[in-house]
Amino acid sequence: MDDAKRLFLNSLLMIHLFTSSFCSRTSDIVTINQTIKEGQLLISKENHFALGFFSPGNSRYRYLGIWFHKIPEQTVVWVANRDNPINGSSGVLSVNHHGNLVLYGDHNQIFPVWSANVSVEVADACEAQLLDTGNLVLVHGRNKRIVWQSFNYPTNTLLQGMKIGVNKKTGLERFLTSWRSAHDPGTGDYSFRLNPSGSPEFYLYKGAKHYWRTNPWPWREYAEAFNYSFVNNLEEIYFAFSIDYSSVILIAIVDESGLLKRLTWHESDGQWKEYWSAPKHKCDSIGRCGPNSLCDPYNITSYECACLPGYEPKFPRDWHLRDGSGGCIRKRLKSSSVCGHEEGFVKLSMVKIPVASAAVWVDMSMSQMDCEKECKNNCSCSAYASIPIAGKETGCLAWYGELIDTIYHIDYGYDLHVRVDAIELAEEARKSHSSLKMEGMLPILVSSVASVWFAIAIFAYLWLRRRRVKNKRNRRSIDLLSGYKDTLIANEVEDSSKHPDLAFLSLSTILVATDNLSPAKKIGQGGFGSVYKGQLRNGQDIAVKRLSKNSGQGIEEFKNEVMLIAKLQHRNLVKLLGCCIQGEERILIYEYLPNGSLDLFLFDHTRKSCLSWSKRFNIIVGIARGILYLHEDSRLRVIHRDLKCSNILLDAEMNPKISDFGLAKTLKGDQIQYKTSRVVGTYGYMSPEYAVFGKFSTKSDVFSFGVILLETLSGKKSNGFIQDPSLSLIGHVWELWRQGKALEIIDSSLKDSYNSDEALRCIQVGLLCVQEDALDRPTMLKVVLMLNSEIALPSPKQPAFVFRKSRSNSNSSLMGDDGSACSINDVTITVGSTR
Structure with missing residues (x-):
């Protein structure tokens, strides 16, 4: 070959490589005349997904994969050559002249390291395209017939629209398989498959042995989190999911430890957060x-x-x-x-x-x-x-x-x-x-709401009878703590070095800050004791919560609150500054919030005028976000168990902050809900399954939030509602909703200043939260999404506690052994059963 021809061919080759490189960076399509090489990306039209070469973790090998393009943290959702990595950085992806999508380790290789393994009659009409769903498809002809797609060969991640199941005609099975490790995307030990026998159900496998399964179809656990479709006909049987909210990114993965996880991307934190996983317990x-x-x-x-x-x-x-x-x-x-x-x-x-x-x-x-x-x-x-x-x-x-x-x-x-x-x-x-056990007697008692209150009275009596024993136990705990002062306080509650912002104050410091706990400094009172305003020597205002000796909360609840809230950081949670245990004193020191609690505004005819519609709506959304953080975003995953308006504090700008974590429960690694014989909380805000059967979960908090929401909209107390003698506040809202008059519940002090569309949406969300069946209530993630978007909402079903209890019992109280009264309406109490 002479020099002129060689120069001409080299020029053509350079032009081809340049145009190939240029197209691969600006298009979502690869044709026969184009390639994807190292350093080049195929990006879907709306920039949702990218395809390119990557090395996971500290691996030295290269893989072709698909990941979320807009998310800073590279999250790979599909790998082509997962079991045949490229040793080096010379990989090339192309559509060959047989219409097959192939991946070579370098130009000199005879055999590809991976291929789609298809062949078509007219190869020049084939092209590969990366869709905004994350699906890489190989299409043929003008009608864009799909001859191959990555969704048919999942790795460890399930995306929206991806099927899991079996094609009965072709025998193709779609299932998830874990990576070997965080550094190796090769086929791991664990898989997630649909078992079609009987009523279809999903299984997690380790090798050929299954070790966890879902409920059989129809799946309540999936219906709760997102929309799903299930098809079972002569051609195929499969499951796929979708989400109504475009702003939410949700995936399911089988990780290398054998856990099935659902993850959502949190833009504010810049990370994926787990909101569900299995298996969890024995x-x-x-x-x-x-x-x-x-x-x-x-x-x-x-x-x-x-x-x-x-x-x-x-x-x-x-x-x-x-x-x-x-x-x-x-x-x-x-x-x-x-x-x-x-x-x-x-x-x-x-x-x-x-x-x-x-x-x-x-x-x-x-x-x-x-x-x-x-x-x-x-x-x-x-x-x-x-x-x-x-x-x-x-x-x-x-x-x-x-x-x-x-x-x-x-x-x-x-x-x-x-x-x-x-x-x-x-x-x-x-x-x-x-049987006098809770499960034995309540099916008889719950035939009417009045019977429920009768059952509560029995349980309260049993609690009061056992209270002396508990108080003795608490006194012994306090005696053990009192001799060690601040050093032991830090060790007993938790190592203070883990919480450098948490101070351990002496009693003398608190007495100076509050003028010896002067009645003039008292700003609040509850079942736990009193709250005082104080000021430290550096001028910082504080709120001092002093547990009374007669409080139903003991040393365990005190320690629980310190350990929990010290680990929780969110703009809608009250900030704990310090604590003190000295002698029999148990004191918590919080940031001072000048506007007090939400109930002081809502239920006061003069002060409620300070709550405009926009402020009320912001308060509702803020509370929802705080609870969502507790349920799904915090590292502890907390059920509050005592959400009520008096436990919602307001800062100077009227932003809500959830307080009082003495009765909260953390969801441990092997638990998703609890069943307890100790029913704690405030009647009127407690969900029916918890108040009656002692069963509680995150859905119990959802119910309490629904009550708070309806109280915030109406300016009326759930427990003190007297407009209709036969109905509770929940029942009154429900009746107005059914009659198409829901806006009549809006606080009259707002007059016509509220947004009617927003108000109706809030009422509907509130009714969805207080539905009688816990399964019907939305998660707090859905609540936040429903409040902040214009998506269509489901119709609420029958709420709990529609009818009022007997009016003659409306102001009843339970007497303690010492003659003191514990209000069953306005004070947080603990009720013990015979179990």
């Missing part, structure tokens, strides 16, 4: 307690495994030693059989129903009564569940054979009806009527 392990058993993750006082009604341990003597793995078998029948001899069913409420491999959908549209008949008429049917199905009311799911992996699940559980013989049925009925 009961999450499939078959933890063996067949025909019930696992209770909320049982913190005894063994978590128990047998289902009508069953007994297979190995009674070593039931605990075997860790429940032996499971349970049918009790020795007291009657001849469990079929055809007046047998029946015992209902287990709020449980994760058994594995679906032994289950059959009898009918997708069948009433519970007909479902029970169907199961009863088949001697092989061991249990049934009547499950709500969108568009079909309820369907009938029946189990045949052993019942595996039944678990109490407060938020996402169903009712399971277990078949028992006639004598066992009679025994269960006797227990439900005669």
